[in-house]
Amino acid sequence: MKLFKATIENLYKVILMIVISSAIICFFNVVMAKFIIYVVDGIVMSNVNLPNYLTTFFYNDSKLSKIIVAAIFMVIMAFIISIFNYIRSKYNTKLRLGMNNNIKNLLLKHTTYLDYNSYIGYENSQILQRISSDSSNYISYINDKLNLILNTIFYTFFSLNVIIELNFKVCLILSIIILIIILMSVWYCINTKNIVDKKVTLSEGLIKKTMNSIYNPKMIKMTNNQNNEIHRFNINSEEYLKYDIKEIDYLIYYELIASGIKALSTPIIYLVCGIMVINDNMQIGGLMAILTYSTTMLSYFQNVIYAVEGINDFLVPARRIKEFLNLNEEDLICKNIVTPDYKKIEFKNVNIKFDNQIVLENINFAINEGENIYLVGSNGSGKSVLTKLLLGFISYEGSILIDDVELRDLHKTKLRENIGLCFQTPYIFSDTIKNNIDCYENKNIDKIKDICKICELDKDIQNFANNYDELLGERGINLSGGQKQRINIARLLMQNKKILIFDDVLSKLDNNTKNKIVENLNKNFPNNINIFITHDLLRIPKNSRVLFIDNKTIIDSTNTKLEKDNNNYKKLIDICENVVGGLYE
Numbered sequence: 001m002k003l004f005k006a007t008i009e010n011l012y013k014v015i016l017m018i019v020i021s022s023a024i025i026c027f028f029n030v031v032m033a034k035f036i037i038y039v040v041d042g043i044v045m046s047n048v049n050l051p052n053y054l055t056t057f058f059y060n061d062s063k064l065s066k067i068i069v070a071a072i073f074m075v076i077m078a079f080i081i082s083i084f085n086y087i088r089s090k091y092n093t094k095l096r097l098g099m100n101n102n103i104k105n106l107l108l109k110h111t112t113y114l115d116y117n118s119y120i121g122y123e124n125s126q127i128l129q130r131i132s133s134d135s136s137n138y139i140s141y142i143n144d145k146l147n148l149i150l151n152t153i154f155y156t157f158f159s160l161n162v163i164i165e166l167n168f169k170v171c172l173i174l175s176i177i178i179l180i181i182i183l184m185s186v187w188y189c190i191n192t193k194n195i196v197d198k199k200v201t202l203s204e205g206l207i208k209k210t211m212n213s214i215y216n217p218k219m220i221k222m223t224n225n226q227n228n229e230i231h232r233f234n235i236n237s238e239e240y241l242k243y244d245i246k247e248i249d250y251l252i253y254y255e256l257i258a259s260g261i262k263a264l265s266t267p268i269i270y271l272v273c274g275i276m277v278i279n280d281n282m283q284i285g286g287l288m289a290i291l292t293y294s295t296t297m298l299s300y301f302q303n304v305i306y307a308v309e310g311i312n313d314f315l316v317p318a319r320r321i322k323e324f325l326n327l328n329e330e331d332l333i334c335k336n337i338v339t340p341d342y343k344k345i346e347f348k349n350v351n352i353k354f355d356n357q358i359v360l361e362n363i364n365f366a367i368n369e370g371e372n373i374y375l376v377g378s379n380g381s382g383k384s385v386l387t388k389l390l391l392g393f394i395s396y397e398g399s400i401l402i403d404d405v406e407l408r409d410l411h412k413t414k415l416r417e418n419i420g421l422c423f424q425t426p427y428i429f430s431d432t433i434k435n436n437i438d439c440y441e442n443k444n445i446d447k448i449k450d451i452c453k454i455c456e457l458d459k460d461i462q463n464f465a466n467n468y469d470e471l472l473g474e475r476g477i478n479l480s481g482g483q484k485q486r487i488n489i490a491r492l493l494m495q496n497k498k499i500l501i502f503d504d505v506l507s508k509l510d511n512n513t514k515n516k517i518v519e520n521l522n523k524n525f526p527n528n529i530n531i532f533i534t535h536d537l538l539r540i541p542k543n544s545r546v547l548f549i550d551n552k553t554i555i556d557s558t559n560t561k562l563e564k565d566n567n568n569y570k571k572l573i574d575i576c577e578n579v580v581g582g583l584y585e
Helices: 002-007 012-044 063-112 116-120 124-166 168-215 217-222 226-278 284-309 312-325 383-390 412-418 433-437 445-454 458-462 481-493 511-524 559-565 567-578
Strands: 344-354 357-368 372-376 397-402 419-422 499-503 529-533 545-550 553-558
Touching (some): 063 124, 124 312, 168 226, 217 226, 357 529, 357 553, 372 511, 383 499, 383 529, 445 458, 445 481, 481 499
Parallel strands (some): 499 529
Antiparallel strands (some): 344 357, 344 397
């Protein structure tokens, strides 16, 4: 219900107009059918009194003139029905577009603010499916079936009111038939819900196994695992088939009983009404009207049966979307009104855990403004964890202070406005160099040039035919690896952040260019805190301060002392020395 309310937010007037239009359409359809009684039993047979609103317009006593007046009334009602059909169609379109906009915005906003742990625990392909196909199926079902439900409700209500005036027994028979169809529909939904849920789970498993075979054929063949993969796929496929057959069995029973009752209703009504006509308890016009009402009414319920058969196409995406929306979002509430200057970072007895497994423990160090720190460690040691921690993505035990303000108490948006991360793999837009650097569109070309000089990039740009207006190809195909990295650094420097984290962003540069960039950073941003994550220990300047992640803790020292005293650090240096070739410009 919460999901549905969010989907129709700000659309209540639109829904009201659809409801009113449907009520008017059904009302006039019922009244038009009632004119069968007026024409046959009232005008032709003269056995029924006609309503005043009709007799007022009779201009003489001839039956033909009266039939003409009745026909004019029916034409007017048909015209009114057409007008409200148009109005309803117009508002149906507004509803579909509005609901689609609401649910897409809801899902995109939720994705944007997802808690990091929730995000990494959910596959990207699944998130994309929630936003695209699941939301579309959810909206389509509601929009397509809304008119059917409203027509069924209003037409049944108005027509039963007329039928009960004509004959209570027929009204009772139709009511029983409708009740049985409703109960059968509820029975079908209850009994197939778990079956469909299981089918969805098995289907997702089959898709994953298929994708694994498509994307990892070499690994499967190298490990001689083809037969095992096929066997596991067949087991899942057979189980899926078993549940599919169960659902089909329920569907057959449902269709046979519900459709059979609907089919039997017509001869039953013919029989009951025919006997009444013979016994002079009902007129021919009344019989014709009742048959019209019952046929139309039961046709609506026949369509409801088909809609119920496909209801799981609605319930499954609805369940998936609901589960996705139940994932935790980031806590963006600021618990401390003090705004730090970001001049100091201090870790005090910090522990980090994932799924109750310790990743880093008892972390203690402090970094002051103007310092350059090199963060090193083996692959998977926790370097990226520290980065995510500083950006407020993951929780921790202990205390992390930014100018004596607890990091977890800071507003996440303000935190990320002052702490910037430069990724190892740069993303280059298919746009100009200028726009790639100035993503926030400050459009200050002088500042862009100054930043590029700091990044030792300006001379390279001058060699392009259009300088800063040079159009870069897809993913920067016309740039070298080092040029991409420097554009990435320049993009970060344009944002005027106070704590900068460089995640191995100098790996494609020669040592001379790398040193110049670091010198330029120190000269132009003397108060910044610069944290360099690197795997290239040989190129760390002598006596530089190093935070070395070793056995789930951090050793705060210099590279010179670590090289002398720490065996694990020496092993990393040996690995660097044994690497063949370097990808430098």
